[in-house]
């Protein structure tokens with residue numbers, strides 16, 4: 001299509017993404033990419049953002065007042081992730097810059113992975129595979145890697161947004177689980193009925209869950225919302241799954257609880273200070289660890305990158321972002 005007269009907007013793609021998505025952006029913009037796939041330092045990011053109208057980010061680069069002040073031409077920052085704890089939203093508002101995230105497109109895929117982690121942790125999948133690969137399997141035995149039951153148990157969900165609801169539906173409809181949830185805002189009755197989920201206070205959720213899945217956004221209030229005190233309130237047979245963000249769980253306290261078997265097992269896709277992983281977690285057998293891949297299927301990662309690109313295109317060519325988180 002014909003471009004409007006005048007210079008084309010300039011866009012930075014701050015990490016390696018799909019070539020097809022970059023091509024779509026190139027149809028509208030002058031595009032600079034980071035093909036090395038290494039995360040730029042904040043200084044380098046600011047340097048590359050000079051003269052750029054928009055940026056496509058992967059949710060790990062910090063966008064704060066200092067960056068915005070140093071990049072006065074910037075009008076939109078588009079995360080290809082649903083989480084946007086890398087944005088200082090107040091600073092975006094103050095600078096008149098739009099932030100966008102990538103909701104919806106990853107909901108079901110991430111919920112699938114939540115169950116993969118839950119099942120793997122409860123049924124000791126990776127622990128038993130390590131045993132087999134190490135040549136230690138001698139015979140069938142009555143309690144060999146006997147784990148926790150999943151079907152028919154109580155599933156707890158902390159944070160009940162789109163992903164929480166998708167996990168609830170899987171638990172209730174697929175595994176016949178009783179679903180409890182805690183969220184600051186209670187869902188309306190129709191949504192609760194569709195998820196077959198019951199709101200409880202946080203303490204009841206901790207005490208009654210056989211499996212507790214964390215799917216809440218990372219905010220200052222949610223920092224270490226699961227720490228030693230909360231872990232102590234859980235059942236000794238419980239399984240904890242963190243699908244949300246590192247920092248929501250106190251990883252040192254969790255490693256200790258797992259070591260002392262104060263809870264049975266955990267499945268973790270996210271870590272405080274990732275890609276570093278607390279050494280205590282690497283030492284205990286009863287935890288399944290994955291490198292932040294809950295949304296990583298080929299179609300979903302494509303859809304996430306495309307939604308970020310669509311946000312840039314819609315905003316910079318028509319003035320309206322599709323999925324803004326502010327303004």
Ligand code: DGY
Nearest residue numbers: 059080081082083295
């Ligand atoms: C998100 O979208 O926030 C995920 O954590 C990245 O896969």
